[in-house]
Amino acid sequence: xxxxxxxxxxxxxxxxxxxxxxxxxxxxxxxxxxxxxxxxxxxxxxxxxxxxxxxxxxxxxxxxxxxxxxxxxxxxxxxxxxxxxxxxxxxxxxxxxxxxxxxxxxxxxxxxxxxxxxxxxxxxxxxxxxxxxxxxxxxxxxxxxxxxxxxxxxxxxxxxxxxxxxxxxxxxxxxxxxxxxxxxxxxxxxxx
Numbered sequence: 001x002x003x004x005x006x007x008x009x010x011x012x013x014x015x016x017x018x019x020x021x022x023x024x025x026x027x028x029x030x031x032x033x034x035x036x037x038x039x040x041x042x043x044x045x046x047x048x049x050x051x052x053x054x055x056x057x058x059x060x061x062x063x064x065x066x067x068x069x070x071x072x073x074x075x076x077x078x079x080x081x082x083x084x085x086x087x088x089x090x091x092x093x094x095x096x097x098x099x100x101x102x103x104x105x106x107x108x109x110x111x112x113x114x115x116x117x118x119x120x121x122x123x124x125x126x127x128x129x130x131x132x133x134x135x136x137x138x139x140x141x142x143x144x145x146x147x148x149x150x151x152x153x154x155x156x157x158x159x160x161x162x163x164x165x166x167x168x169x170x171x172x173x174x175x176x177x178x179x180x181x182x183x184x185x186x187x188x189x190x191x192x
Contacts, residue, residue: 107143
């Protein structure tokens with residue numbers, strides 16, 4: 001039993017000695033000369049003077065400058081990039097983008113429905129030339145009532161001036177509109 005322990009100890013010791021011997025060989029064999037790393041090596045300085053290394057080689061013959069590479073290179077622009085293109089000034093408008101007038105925003109769905117009903121009654125009896133639609137929807141955290149559908153901000157502002165006579169908190173908001181309910185450009189909206 002004791003001889004077995006001694007044998008295991010000798011094996012471990014032998015392995016450690018072999019490992020350290022290999023490390024010593026590897027560390028000694030990895031030393032090599034790299035040009036420009038020796039402290040006494042001379043190199044080319046920023047003025048362009050030629051300096052030599054300890055082996056008396058002219059290092060300027062082996063170096064290139066960035067300016068050497070680009071003196072002979074010519075940048076040519078392909079013809080299809082230099083041709084004039086006509087730009088179409090017409091901008092396609094999305095028919096679903098537009099403006100509405102918001103007349104209520106609150107937490108009560110009952111109040112939103114009541115205000116929408118009052119607006120419909122008021123609009124039928126007051127507004128001539130346009131029959132605005134009324135939209136009640138929930139957008140967290142409030143119920144909102146929007147009226148009308150307009151593509152132009154100016155027309156929405158003009159209609160908002162009429163609506164503010166009865167609904168003082170009315171204001172114009174950007175919204176998706178129903179293109180079938182947008183008044184024609186020639187429509188004149190007024191009150192009775």
